Amino acid sequence: MQIENKVVVITGASRGIGKSLAREFSRNGAITVITARSIGKLKEVESELKHNSAIVHPIAFDVTSKKSIESMINEVIRKYGRIDVLVNNAALAFYEEIADSKWDDIDKLFKTNFFGPLQCIQTALPYMKKRRKGLIVNISAPISRYSLHHQGVYSASKAALERITEALDIEEGKYGIETLIAIIDRTKTDIKKYALGPKKYARLPYNLQEADPDAVAKKIVRAVIRGDRVCFMSKRSWVFGILSVVCPQFINKMFKKSHSKFISSLK
Numbered sequence: 001m002q003i004e005n006k007v008v009v010i011t012g013a014s015r016g017i018g019k020s021l022a023r024e025f026s027r028n029g030a031i032t033v034i035t036a037r038s039i040g041k042l043k044e045v046e047s048e049l050k051h052n053s054a055i056v057h058p059i060a061f062d063v064t065s066k067k068s069i070e071s072m073i074n075e076v077i078r079k080y081g082r083i084d085v086l087v088n089n090a091a092l093a094f095y096e097e098i099a100d101s102k103w104d105d106i107d108k109l110f111k112t113n114f115f116g117p118l119q120c121i122q123t124a125l126p127y128m129k130k131r132r133k134g135l136i137v138n139i140s141a142p143i144s145r146y147s148l149h150h151q152g153v154y155s156a157s158k159a160a161l162e163r164i165t166e167a168l169d170i171e172e173g174k175y176g177i178e179t180l181i182a183i184i185d186r187t188k189t190d191i192k193k194y195a196l197g198p199k200k201y202a203r204l205p206y207n208l209q210e211a212d213p214d215a216v217a218k219k220i221v222r223a224v225i226r227g228d229r230v231c232f233m234s235k236r237s238w239v240f241g242i243l244s245v246v247c248p249q250f251i252n253k254m255f256k257k258s259h260s261k262f263i264s265s266l267k
């Protein structure tokens with residue numbers, strides 16, 4: 001796909017990977033619509049990107065509200081007449097054991113990470129189908145394939161998002177709709193700061209290096225240009241994806257060990 005002059009809507013673009021994606025799409029000549037709840041932060045991203053004479057359009061929206069999603073998509077259609085790419089990036093993390101997960105947190109997590117993105121897709125899709133063209137990019141994580149301890153609900157929300165992406169691709173391909181699942185590795189952002197659940201669990205086992213969000217955004221945009229259906233950010237997460245299918249007992253043993261170590265480190 002050629003990015004230049006494409007209307008790209010990115011959710012959760014006020015910070016982290018979404019902000020880096022806005023930078024990268026703009027650098028490639030896209031008309032970038034940046035959305036999130038905090039209009040103040042979006043305006044900061046807008047002024048940074050406008051320095052490079054990019055077309056950037058900030059819209060405040062809450063992915064957990066159907067009304068807010070509809071009004072955001074309507075504003076884009078009114079202004080530009082189309083959506084070429086929708087990037088469902090906005091999400092929350094949630095660190096808690098399944099047994100202790102509070103229903104309010106589960107509800108908020110699924111509204112943000114799954115029901116909201118699904119509603120964004122359903123709202124944008126008719127405009128894409130009318131033009132027989134459109135790409136939906138859904139941002140996921142390696143643990144959607146086999147959950148780590150304390151992240152079961154988060155992993156479930158990402159697995160759900162991936163499964164609807166696969167079905168969507170099969171169902172809507174004939175109308176020119178394409179999809180991309182981007183599997184993001186651990187990345188240096190403030191995601192833990194805004195996470196749901198007790199802070200003592202917002203600490204990840206395994207001392208893996210965190211990726212740079214700008215480098216992650218570059219890989220995602222490259223995958224968009226190439227027309228990939230799934231893209232992994234590293235060989236490590238690709239291997240993890242394969243092992244989780246062909247050798248789940250191995251992952252299970254490894255994560256059980258990590259869980260015991262993690263729990264004793266809290267004592």
Ligand SMILES: NC(=O)c1ccc[n+]([C@@H]2O[C@H](COP(=O)([O-])OP(=O)(O)OC[C@H]3O[C@@H](n4cnc5c(N)ncnc54)[C@H](OP(=O)(O)O)[C@@H]3O)[C@@H](O)[C@H]2O)c1
Nearest residue numbers: 012014015016017036037038062063090091186187189191
């Ligand atoms: N960082 C990692 O290590 C990592 C690893 C794997 C996958 N991922 C995935 O990568 C994506 C980006 O994560 P990140 O690390 O960049 O997170 P982040 O820094 O916490 O950014 C999250 C973005 O989502 C927005 N957001 C949150 N709730 C929202 C709501 N209700 N409505 C609209 N926007 C909302 C936030 O803006 P406002 O608060 O202003 O609304 C912010 O712009 C997520 O899908 C995440 O699951 C991240």
